[in-house]
Structure formats: structure tokens, C-alpha cells
Amino acid sequence: MARTNEKVRYSPDSKSGHTPLTAAEGVTAAFRILEGRWKMLILFHLFSGDALRFSELERAIPAVSQKMLIQQLRQLEGDGVVQRIVYPEVPPRVEYRLTAWGLALCPALDAILTWAEARPGPQGDEA
Template sequence: MDTLKKAKSEKDTYDCHPGCAVEAALSLIDGKWKGVILFLLLDREVLRFNEFQKALPNITQRVLTAQLRSMEADGLLTRTVYPVVPPKVEYSLTELGASLEPVIKALAGWGNANRSLWPKGFKRDAHLQQAG
């Protein structure tokens, strides 16, 4: 079983080597924008590129493109291209991406509950400050 393994020693330590379940799961959602992109897709189900840009005004086009490509490569979302002019591209969650719903909702709940405890001056994006 690939989980954290408790070591038998005077001090309890945990062995989370590269590739363990925690490290692997976190690597799927690491990055400044992936969690927010997942949160948006969980709420809206299908989004086009310009809809992401409107919802996330602080993200650059280059970074959004990179995050979406990475998430597609990791199997979290599907990019559907429609053969029309002008081009139409939509993004939606895969089954794997949708399975992160309880994790993303738990993070959102934790963030809302503990925001007042964050260190003074903690860097927050303007869109997050406006949210609550």
C-alpha cells in the first residue's frame, strides 16, 4: 500500500518518499492556479479560455495556457476543439479531475475558516481578497 508509513523510533516520523501517495496527489494540483481552475470547473462544468481569463483577471494568457496544458496532460481536464470558425475550444473535468471535488471543497472551507489566522502581509491575490 502506497501510503505514509510510520517509522518505529523514539520520535515518530513519516516516510513520504518521492512518488508516495501524498506527494503524487499534491503534485497534480501544485501551482498557483491549478486549484482555482479546478474550483471554477467544479462550479461551472465547462469553460472556454476567455471565460477563465474573465474569472481570473490576474492570470496571464501564457500562464493560463501552461496550467491548462499541464492539467490536460495529467488527466485532470479535457480540451475539446470544435471544427468551427472562429475556433471553439472548451475545457471540462475528467473523472479524475472531478474526483478532486471533496479535496478542493475542503481546501476552500479551510481557507475561509482560517483566513483570519494567516500571517499579516501574507500574499493574497486581489480576486481572493474580494471573495471573502
Template sequence: MTSTDNKVGYSPKSVRPACSAEQAEAALRMLEGRWKLVIIFRLFERPVARLSELQRAIPAVTQKMLIQQLRALEQDGIVTRTVHAQVPPKVEYGLTDLGEALAPVFEHLLSWAARNPGR
């Protein structure tokens, strides 16, 4: 006999992802921080952005904090940093393939937020 999700084409809501608590914690640590999700969201809007563009898009973050969060995201392989050899130096940020793979997560998160406004 086959399971129900094979018959209907989707998994029941009660099914949890097949990963360990350690894997879940590691994934959440990569995204923890007040500004990381906002930065990733802005990079989905604009695939390549300079630091000043990100600062304008996220006015509440300080330059120091933005740089720290971008460095952490770069270290975790979510964001790529490209330095162009020119005067003044031009630095651009974009999402790596790993960062792009977060698109479905953001889609689900945003649809969840739309279903639960004002909470």
C-alpha cells in the same frame, strides 16, 4: 474487538491516509502551480468553460500562464480539452472523472479556510 472508527462511523483525526510518501508527492506535483487549484475551482463552478471565460473568472493570471497550467492539468488527466471544428475555433475545458474526484478535497479545503479566516 473492533476499532473505534468502526463503532462511531468515522476515522479519528490522527489517522493518516494509507499511501506512501512517493504517492503523496506525485499527487501534490499534479496540483502544484500557482493557478491550478484556482482553475479547478472555477471548473467546479462552471463545468464547461472556454479560455476567455476562465480568463475573466481569474483576472490576475496571464493568458500564457493560464494556457500552460491548463495544458499541464490536461496532461495529468484532470482537465479535458475539447476542440470544436468551426471558424473561429472553439475550445472548451472541463473536468475529467479524475478531476471531479477532487470535489471532497475542495470541500474540506474550503471548510478549513472558513474555520481559519485571515491566516
């Protein structure tokens, strides 16, 4: 594994104006929105940009219970990540789609996926 003599630290030249403390608080707040066993999977299914009906999400994530899916979708809706659209029909039709703010998560989660795929092997060697 490659090492460096230089100490790695938060860049004080950040254009965002964050300090290490405010950056950590901001990331913690973001992860609170995303925490939950099923939220990431729900988000990845909604990243296509298309609205999905509740039943489509249920079929796409068969291991999640209906109660848990409802709970996770309500939390994402409450946080402004997901939009719930109810059509006044009989029977009622409900669709979910990402808000513009939710769609803005896509590059960040793609970057996390790329980071995870680059994980070194068990001996610490670079892949």
C-alpha cells in the same frame, strides 16, 4: 489550545494498505499535479461541471496572463484532470471541463477549504 498526552501518528489500521512512506509519496505525487499558482483557481471555476471556454476562464481569472493560463491548463490536461475539447469551427472554439477523475477532487478540496477555515486565531486559540 487543547493538548493530549497521546502521541499522534499515522494509523496502522488504514484500510488503504498504505504505510507512512507510501502515504507520503502518494500525497506528494498528488500535490505535484496541483502545484502551480493558478491551478486551484482554475479547478474551482471548473467544479460547476460546465465546460468553460478559454475566454471565460480568462475573464474569471483576470490576474493570470494568457501564456500562464495556457500553460496551467496544458499541465492539468496532461495529468488527466482537465479535458480540452476543440470544436472544428471557424473561428475555432476550445472548451475545458474536468474529467471524471478531476471532478473526484471536489470533496478533497472542499475538505481542505473546511480545514483552512478552522484555522486557530493568531494566539493559537481555537476559532
